[in-house]
Amino acid sequence: MATADKIEEQTLLRYPQRQYYPIRLQQRLKDDRYTILAKLGYGAYSTVWLARDERTNMYASVKVFVRDDTTTPQVLNEIQTLKHLAGCSLEHSGSGIARLADDIFQIDGPAGQHYCTASNPQGCNLWDLRLTFPDGRLPKVLVVAAVRCLVGCINWLALDCDLIHTExxxxxxxxxxxxxxQFVEIERAEELNPSVPVMDGTYPVYRSREEPATARNITGIVHLNDFGSARSASASYQDWWMPDLYRAPEILMRVPWDFGVETWSIGILILELLEGRNLFYPIDEEHNQYVLPVALAQYISVLGHPPLWMIQESTDPTIPTLFDSQGKTHMSCWICEIPIPAFSLEHFVTAIPPGTEKDKFLDYMRRILVWDGKQRATSSDLFHHEWPQMYESQT
Structure with missing residues (x-):
């Protein structure tokens, strides 16, 4: 099949190696409990479908994972994490922000078994939502509302569940x-104009019925989804991890990292939602590659130079070659041929005009955007800082 003819999951890089379940509309899963109504989306490890729970006569979102094997550890990790979360205390208010599975089951496919989860269907993600606003910028009150939800959620995950999300x-x-x-609209649209799948051998590939990305029906509450990259919160790690545009600096430097990466991610997310663009973009688009020296140069432009101990303790032999630490007691000097951009956080932030609020916001972000995760703002700091408190009565 020509590249131009590929749709949905067929366009993904590792699609040929991953075996998706050949689901069909109106198919019933788990002893006829879930009737598949429409496709909602797809990802590297699953397809997501709008279904009707015939037991409750309510809508459900059914996630059907690729076949579980040694090449897809994220699948088993997500299933194990969701099972673990189901047994955790739900007394913390943050527990309601994590998107838990109401049901976990397996179905037989042509090449083996596939895990499935059923959850309450939700609205669009924040990426799609912000694209409906001018310049891709969410209103500040929506950003603060989302941050309050996420801060409560990461607290619950760490304290009651011993987990960090990392993504x-x-x-x-x-x-x-x-x-x-919106789910009624999707079901009706499918009834009036049924989707016709593109056949890839015996595998039917459907186009997703896009959920309308609109602020009209949202509540201000958000839900944290996808736990395939979750880790234990009580451990420390030193491997290469996290999405490219959200990667915490301790991971760049290949020194131990832990729960501090969660607040870093929230900080980067805040800037993306407010400004409609990413703070850091160290991607070689021609080769679709992450470029470490470019990333470090961009981070230095905002955070300043990394502490000397990070260079000395890095497990990446490339790191010391990029810095000259001779004669320096606490800091280092960048000697890489890639220049440090003439760039600052103050210039990046334009959604908030100069004045008292911007000063408070910059202080808020500077407590997050630090090299050392141990020195980074805690979730409590994020919740109680002056900047989000300005919007307390509106969230």
Whole structure:
């Protein structure tokens, strides 16, 4: 099949190696409990479908994972994490922000078994929502509302569940909706104009029925989704991790990292939602590659130079070659041929005009945007800082 003819999951880089389940509309899963109504989306490890729970006569979002094997550890990790979360205390208010599974089951496919989860259907993700606003910028009150939800959620995950999410991005945060109107619209649209799949051998590939990305039906509450990259919060790590545009600096430097990466992710997310663009973009688009020296130069432009100890303790032999630490007691000097951009946080932030609020916001962000995760603002700091408190009566 020509590249131009590929759609949805067929366009993904590792699609040929991953075996998706050949689901069909109106198919019933788990002893006829879930009737598949429409496709909502797809990802590297799953397809997502709007379904009707015949037991409750309510809508459900059914996620059907690729076949579980040794090449897809994220699948088993997400299933194990969701099972673990189901057994955690739900007394913390942040527990309602994590998108938990109401049901977990397996179905047999042509090449083996596939895990499935069923959850309450939610609205669009924050990435899609912000694109409906001018310049891709969310209103500040919506950003603060989302931050309050996420801060409570990461607190619950760490304290009551011993987990860190590690992949808090605008695509993994879903909006809560006030009612089922949009799902009724999707079901009706499918009935009036049934989707015809593109056949890839014996595998049917459907186009997604896009959920309308609109602020009309959202509640201000968001839900943290996708736990395939979750880790234990009580451990420390030193491997290469996190999405490219959200990667915490301690991971860049290949020194130990832990829960501090969560607040870093939220900080980067805040800037993306407010400004409609990413603070850091160290991607070689021609080769679709992440470029470490470019990333470090961009981080230095905003954070200043990294502490000397990070260079000395890095497990990446490339790191010391980029810095000259001779004669320096606490800091280092950048000697890479890639220049440090003439760039600052003050210039990046334009959604808030100069004045008292911008000063408070910059102080808020500077507590997050630091090299050392141990020195980074805690979730409590994010919640109680002056800047979000300015919007307390509106959220």
């Amino acid at each position: 808090i991005t605008s695509r993994n945060v879903l909006t809560a909706v006030a009612n089922d109107d």
